[in-house]
Amino acid sequence: MTKILLNKVFVGxxxxxxxxHEAVCLFKADNGEHYIYVTPYGEVSKTNELKENDYILLVRSGIQKKFLEVIGYATGLECICSKEFLKCKSNxxxxxxxxxxxxxxxxNIRYGGALLTEILESKNTKKSDGTEYKKTAFYTSFRAKKVKLAKEKIYITRDEKYITRDKEEKEKDGEYENICYIPYTFTRNTQYLYDGLLLGKNKDKVKLEKLIKVIENDKFWDDNIKKIYLKAEDFECLVKxxxxxxxxxxxxxxxxxxFSNWISYWLDEDRELLAKFCQxxxxxxxxxxxxxxxREYENIDIYIKDDKNAIVIENKIKSGINSIKQDEETNELTSQLDKYYGVAKEKDNEGKEREVKCILLLxxxxNIVKEYATExxxxxxxxxxxxxxxxxxYADIYGFFxxxxxxxxxKTDFEEAMRKEFLKALEPHTKPYQNELYETAMYRLVKKIINLNKQH
Structure with a gap:
């Protein structure tokens, strides 16, 4: 029976x-081999040890809470963190x-000329009481014969919308060819999947047939994984x-x-910019x-108004819609968004109605962007x-600004510097997933290799 390990990377x-340590999963070692690290500490329990024809999927948090994005897979596995392989008699x-x-x-496992253990040597971590300790982790978990990275978007979801229950739904399944339904309760780092395992609130049986079909479909994958072979001076461009x-x-x-302060600043500072923004x-x-x-007028993030018009802008980055309440008599639901509209429509205009436009900036x-963009x-x-x-x-306003x-x-060099910083700050939020940890890991990996090569 095929076993699949969902290996959640770039978190924590x-x-x-x-x-x-998982950063090296995305490259070939200098010796041409593939090595895979299993989060969080590189260990693989004996009861769940993977066999050669099992799979490891590299996944990260997806576009919504119910989704995981698959960024790569490995198979042809050989465990190299076990006691037997290392010939270590101690437990x-x-x-x-x-x-x-x-x-x-x-x-001699090296990446870009630097030894793996030197690249991944960790810094001390502080406990809650302030004392420092070094986390104990292996440096690699598996050697793999085959590793491929996703070139198409692939998702695993527990959203029941993507279950195919009958013949008609299976015919429609082509719409969601890249989305595999698994009723998982995903843990912080890893999750093992087996055919027939009971998971989820409805105790659904896990069916891996579709997921394996996606894994075996070459159109989703790129097997042209590169070595880190560039010279240090070439890497400097990436760092800069x-x-x-x-x-x-x-x-x-x-x-x-x-961000609300900064956006308000530009709109208030340049009235031509403000007019174009509103139009x-x-x-x-x-x-x-x-x-x-x-700013923060009756808790409205950004409030723009003249005698005839009002524009309400509610800015959300990580939070959702707040203050959702249900009326005990009518069962009617209201939220902060209803309140803000009411403030702009009448309360702030001496009871007279005005034209009000509302924006939810995300x-x-x-999660809301993905949900409404697909519907x-x-x-x-x-x-x-x-x-x-x-x-x-944020991609909309990034392009506009x-x-x-x-x-x-x-008008001044200072204003030019401010503009560049503003766009730099917006840019990470224009992407369909939060990618900061991944980008930071790649940056640090490159920088560490450069420094090690200079030392040697």
Missing amino acids: EYLDKNIG NKNDKIEAQKEWIKNV NENLSFMKIIGKQNDELA NFTNTEIDKENTRIF PNHH ISEKIYKTSKDIEYKILT KKYFENNKS
């Missing part, structure tokens, strides 16, 4: 300071790791181009308040001279009272 606090984990370090040195922004440095990359995204012609912009990796062509979020919020993505900045020169 360890990556805050260290290179994720002590530290002894086994030292034995693996010696084995790696003898086999790493998208490090001021917001990342101060730890505000996911701060809704900070472009809400088809509203505002009075440029008399329009006012507020990163492209936000309808016009991306509109409707509240329980049928109030329409236009879904505006970038084009405006290119067509309108900065």
